[in-house]
Amino acid sequence: MNVRRTTVVQALLLFGFWLALSQRFEPLFVVTGAVTAVAVTAVTHRITGACLRHDAGHLPVFRIPGALLRGVTFSMWMGGRILMASVQLAIIALSPRMPLEPCTIRFRTQLRRPIARATLANCISLVPGTLTVDIEGTEFVVHALSPTQVDDLVSGELQNRIAAVFLEEEQPAVDRDTIKEGDIA
Numbered sequence: 645m646n647v648r649r650t651t652v653v654q655a656l657l658l659f660g661f662w663l664a665l666s667q668r669f670e671p672l673f674v675v676t677g678a679v680t681a682v683a684v685t686a687v688t689h690r691i692t693g694a695c696l697r698h699d700a701g702h703l704p705v706f707r708i709p710g711a712l713l714r715g716v717t718f719s720m721w722m723g724g725r726i727l728m729a730s731v732q733l734a735i736i737a738l739s740p741r742m743p744l745e746p747c748t749i750r751f752r753t754q755l756r757r758p759i760a761r762a763t764l765a766n767c768i769s770l771v772p773g774t775l776t777v778d779i780e781g782t783e784f785v786v787h788a789l790s791p792t793q794v795d796d797l798v799s800g801e802l803q804n805r806i807a808a809v810f811l812e813e814e815q816p817a818v819d820r821d822t823i824k825e826g827d828i829a
Contacts, residue, residue, distance in 0.1 A: 653708075655685040707811055714809045721805060726771055729793060733772045736789065745790045747825055751818040752782050753803060760810040767802060791823055798823070 662677035663669070736743060755761050765776040768786055773793045778785040788794045796802040803815035 651685055651689045654689060655681050658684055711809055711811055718805050718809050722767060722770070725796060729771045729773055732793065733789065736773075743790075745825070747788055747791050747794070747823050748777070749786045749788070749794055749797065749818065749823045751784055751786075751797075751822050753784060754782070754815055755803065755807060755810070755812055757810050757812065760806055760812060763806050763810070764803060767806065768797065794823070 658681035659677055662681060663674070666673055666677065753761060753764060755764060761779070761782065765779055765784065768774050768776045768784075771793065773789040774797075775787045776784060777787050786794060786797065798818045798820055800815050800817040807813065807815050
């Protein structure tokens with residue numbers, strides 16, 4: 645998909661999002677939504693194009709609906725994961741002896757798109773008890789309050805779900821030997 649088509653699709657999606665949220669169809673709201681969508685697209689179209697780009701080209705338009713569906717499924721899974729981690733963290737915090745086992749994990753991801761790697765970093769940090777500490781290219785350093793909180797990361801499930809959303813190949817599991825006991829020195 646060329647840059648013009650990407651820009652038009654972005655503006656139309658933003659305008660549709662505006663209409664869906666406002667649910668107001670009076671001329672003032674429609675014009676305001678259209679102007680806002682065009683303005684945001686004008687400011688961000690280069691960034692959006694770079695994020696959607698893989699080495700050889702853009703995400704094909706016909707693959708976007710499937711990616712959006714996988715994105716919604718991923719968001720629901722991530723919400724459940726955040727809820728479960730919150731309960732785990734509450735149990736640890738409310739325990740009289742507070743059984744913290746802080747650890748760090750260093751791993752390389754094979755996610756190619758920058759937006760996929762950014763999504764991975766943000767999802768790790770969204771889960772209570774885990775934090776993306778450093779990223780250098782494809783290498784991530786993650787801190788967790790206990791090794792069980794990085795199980796989805798070690799098993800490769802989190803990366804594979806993100807890879808599915810961004811139409812990338814399956815990701816390998818992370819080697820458990822990369823988990824280091826104790827806080828970051």
